[in-house]
Amino acid sequence: MRDFVKKGFTAGLGLAVISKERAEKTMKDLVKRGEISPQASRELLDKLITRGEQESEQLDRQLRERMKKILNEMEVATQEDLEQLEQHIRILEHRLDKLSPLVRSSDERETRGD
DSSP states (O other), rough: OHHHHHHHHHHHHHHHHHHHHHHHHHHHHHHHHTTOOOHHHHHHHHHHHHHHHHHHHHHHHHHHHHHHHHHHHTTTHHHHHHHHHHHHHHHHHHHHHHHHHHHHHHHHHHHHHH
């Protein structure tokens, strides 16, 4: 599952890089042909990059929400669930450590016939 997500993210990132490079090349071509000024080209490119970043963040949020929903439906333990279980285990281990001397002394009395 992680591999699938990682590949999807990498593919998306690659697409974003290609798109940015393509946009930069297009802007340079427009400037060379005199159809747009260098200043206007930079401003437009900045707007395109900003919008792309915003859309990427929105897509990331949507993907995370969808993944949470899928994992929840599959009843996969979350990091929080695991941390709670670890805390319960630590508490139980602590209680066992306190009881161990009592159990040993009780066993010793039984062995002696007390």
